[in-house]
Structure formats: structure tokens, C-alpha cells
Amino acid sequence: MTKVNKSGHSPVQVLGHPLFQGMPPPMQQVLLRDAAVFHVQAGEVLFREGEDAVEYLYVLDGHVEVLRHTQEGQDRVFQIFQPGQLLAETAMFMTHGRYPMEARARGDAVVQCLKRSGITELVAAWPELALRLLTRLSDRVYHRVNEIEWLSDSTAAQRLADYLLRLPCDHAGIVRLPLTQRQLAAHLGVRPETLSRLLADWVSQGLITGARRDWALHDPAALETLVQSARRSF
Incomplete structure (x- = not known):
């Protein structure tokens, strides 16, 4: 992948991230050593699963998704990173020294590469x-354990309702899916046909309206009631 630096963003912006706040100036220089800011185009791959993990990224503008390719040839998106977020910093400490997933620009983006x-x-x-990284990793492990439990104990309807309720909505109560419906089905661990049936059922019940990626939530309270019985309190 060819990266071209077209950005006016400053490399020191990363120092505002919670991991690095308050870092002494001499150590800031170590952090930023050989760092560079690049513009990447929509769909460009920043690193691939299995490649040597030699740098991690700080998102300055746009969005970057991390994913794996399933055996069926589908993309399973695990997370979408927004401006102000770090990604792949934990891969810098993995014993195998390789990226566990692929990172791809979701639309045009500006990223900073740190070594x-x-x-x-x-x-x-x-x-x-080190303490901040340990806290960060501990929180992630706890989050993933809860995710595994959620996937095994919740129903497809509960998972979809929870996902929709977590999306930002505008003043009209409309949410925009960041994933295609096929990708969303893989993310929720359901069949695409199950997802389509659930959406159609909720439309017929008047809970939601919409199509493709844009959906209006007409009765969030009903969706919340559906989710509440399976959601952990912390």
C-alpha cells in the first residue's frame, strides 16, 4: 500500500490520548520517533492479518475498520475506530509479533503511524x-468475556435490539447502520435471513421503519425491555 502524506494534522495530537497524557517531554520524543501522518483512501488496507506488527495507528480523521475474512469469503468487522482512537497498540506486545486482524480505511481517512x-x-x-496499558487490556478482556456470554445466552432479537440502541441517532430517532446487513448478521452471530426476518417483523409491529442502512426507532422503550432481561448490570 502506498501512503501519501497530504494532511495538515500535527503528529503531537496523539499526546492527547489518555495513554499518553502527562508524558514527560523526553519520552514524547521517543513516542513520536519516526512517526508520520498519512492520508489513505477509502478501501485501502493499512495492514493485513499475519503481517509483522511493526507499527500501530492513531486515527486523526475518518474511520478505520478492523476485520477478518471468514471461510465463506465474507468480511467480519470487529470494530470501527473513530478519530481520537488508537488501534493495534496491543499487537505491539504479542509474542508472535503479527497483526491478528486486517485494518482498512472506511472512507477517506487520516492516520498517524507510530513505531x-x-x-x-x-x-x-x-x-x-505500563499501568495504563494493563488497565486498558484488563478492561478489554472483561468486555470480550461479556461479549462471549452475551452471544451464547441472548437471542438474535435481543442482540439486534441491543445493537440498534447503542447506535447514535439523530433528532428524528434515525440510526444509520455502519455495516451492511450481511456484515451485521455476521457481527451478531445470526444468519442473514434471520436478520432480514427480524427487521421485517419489527416493521410490521411498528417498532421501526426504514431500509438498508437507515432505520427510525419508533419504540426504543420496547426494544430496551427486550434487551434488559439478558443484559449484565456492569
């Missing part, structure tokens, strides 16, 4: 960073 050598050096030099 593995910098963050691994800083963990030894600044214990506060």
Missing part, C-alpha cells in the same frame, strides 16, 4: 504507561 520500538521502549522507561 513499535517507541512504545516498547517507553513501557520500560515510564511505569505509568
Whole structure:
């Protein structure tokens, strides 16, 4: 992939991230050593699953999705990263030294690439960073455990309702799906036909209206009631 620096974004913006706030100036220089800001076009792959994990990314503008390709040839999107978020920083510490997923620009985006050598050096030099990373990883492990339990104990309807309720909505109560319906079905662990049937059933019940990616939630309270019985309190 060819990366072309077209951005006026400053590399020091990453210092505002919670992991790096308050970092002493000499260590900031280590963090930013050989860092660069790049513009990437929609659909460009920033790194592929299995490649050597030599750098991690900070999203300055646009969105970056991380995904894996299923055996059926579909894209399973695990997360979409927004401006101000880091991705692949934990891959810098994996024993196999490879990226566990693929990262791809979702529309045009601006990212900052930071080197593995910098963050691994800083963990030894600044214990506060090690503690913050440990907290970050612990929270992620807990989140993933809850996700696994949720997928095994909840129904398809509960998973879809929970997903819709977590999306930002405009003043008219309309949410926009960031995934295609096929990708969403894979993300929720349901068959595409099941997802289509659920949406059609909820339309007929007057809970929602819409098509493709844009949906109006007419009765969020009913969806919340559906989810509440299966959702953990923390």
C-alpha cells in the first residue's frame, strides 16, 4: 500500500490520548520517533492479518475498520475506530509479533503511524504507561468475556435490539447502520435471513421503519425491555 502524506494534522495530537497524557517531554520524543501522518483512501488496507506488527495507528480523521475474512469469503468487522482512537497498540506486545486482524480505511481517512520500538521502549522507561496499558487490556478482556456470554445466552432479537440502541441517532430517532446487513448478521452471530426476518417483523409491529442502512426507532422503550432481561448490570 502506498501512503501519501497530504494532511495538515500535527503528529503531537496523539499526546492527547489518555495513554499518553502527562508524558514527560523526553519520552514524547521517543513516542513520536519516526512517526508520520498519512492520508489513505477509502478501501485501502493499512495492514493485513499475519503481517509483522511493526507499527500501530492513531486515527486523526475518518474511520478505520478492523476485520477478518471468514471461510465463506465474507468480511467480519470487529470494530470501527473513530478519530481520537488508537488501534493495534496491543499487537505491539504479542509474542508472535503479527497483526491478528486486517485494518482498512472506511472512507477517506487520516492516520498517524507510530513505531513499535517507541512504545516498547517507553513501557520500560515510564511505569505509568505500563499501568495504563494493563488497565486498558484488563478492561478489554472483561468486555470480550461479556461479549462471549452475551452471544451464547441472548437471542438474535435481543442482540439486534441491543445493537440498534447503542447506535447514535439523530433528532428524528434515525440510526444509520455502519455495516451492511450481511456484515451485521455476521457481527451478531445470526444468519442473514434471520436478520432480514427480524427487521421485517419489527416493521410490521411498528417498532421501526426504514431500509438498508437507515432505520427510525419508533419504540426504543420496547426494544430496551427486550434487551434488559439478558443484559449484565456492569
